Amino acid sequence: MSKEATVAESPYCRDLDPVSRRRYKQLIDRYVGCDPYLIKxxxxxxxxxxxxxxxxxxxxxxxxxxxxxxxxxxxxxxxxxxxxxxxxxxxxxxxxxxxxxxxxxxxxxxxxxxxxx
Incomplete structure (x- = not known):
């Protein structure tokens, strides 16, 4: 299973078009480590x-x-x-x-x- 498939995604991430979604996930991986919309x-x-x-x-x-x-x-x-x-x-x-x-x-x-x- 790929790393991308195991990372929890917010509704915001799931609603992005494929190109924007890939870029969003790259930025998350590089700077944050998890989808910021899921942080309490x-x-x-x-x-x-x-x-x-x-x-x-x-x-x-x-x-x-x-x-x-x-x-x-x-x-x-x-x-x-x-x-x-x-x-x-x-x-x-x-x-x-x-x-x-x-x-x-x-x-x-x-x-x-x-x-x-």
Whole structure:
């Protein structure tokens, strides 16, 4: 039996298309070790000091240089981004972190989104 077949999968993982599912499982295996959607909330720390140290340049490097979700101009005007508004307005709740292998951490948050009409 293959390793992939023995790892417990969340409904989220099972609903992914085959290509996304394979990539998701590769990332899980590399960083987390199990499907993060199956981790109990009680395993996450709510202490601010347990969160990883992240600076604005780290976020910009990830969002602009690695994923290309945003442009440099958008990041310079980050206060105009919808994601920033959601965070400032209290839409991000239950922030927690879990220490993983070595110095890796999994950050969890519940994000309430407005209904789309």
């Amino acid at each position: 909330l009680s395993e996450f720390s709510r202490k601010p000091q347990d969160l990883p140290l992240i600076e604005a340049v780290d976020i910009t490097n990830y969002l602009v240089l690695q994923t290309s979700h945003y442009t440099k101009q958008q990041m310079k005007a980050y206060k105009s981004l919808e994601a920033y508004d959601f965070f400032i307005s209290g839409w991000v709740q239950n922030l927690g972190t879990k220490r993983l292998r070595e110095n890796d951490r999994l950050v969890f948050a519940k994000v309430n989104l407005p209904e789309i009409k």
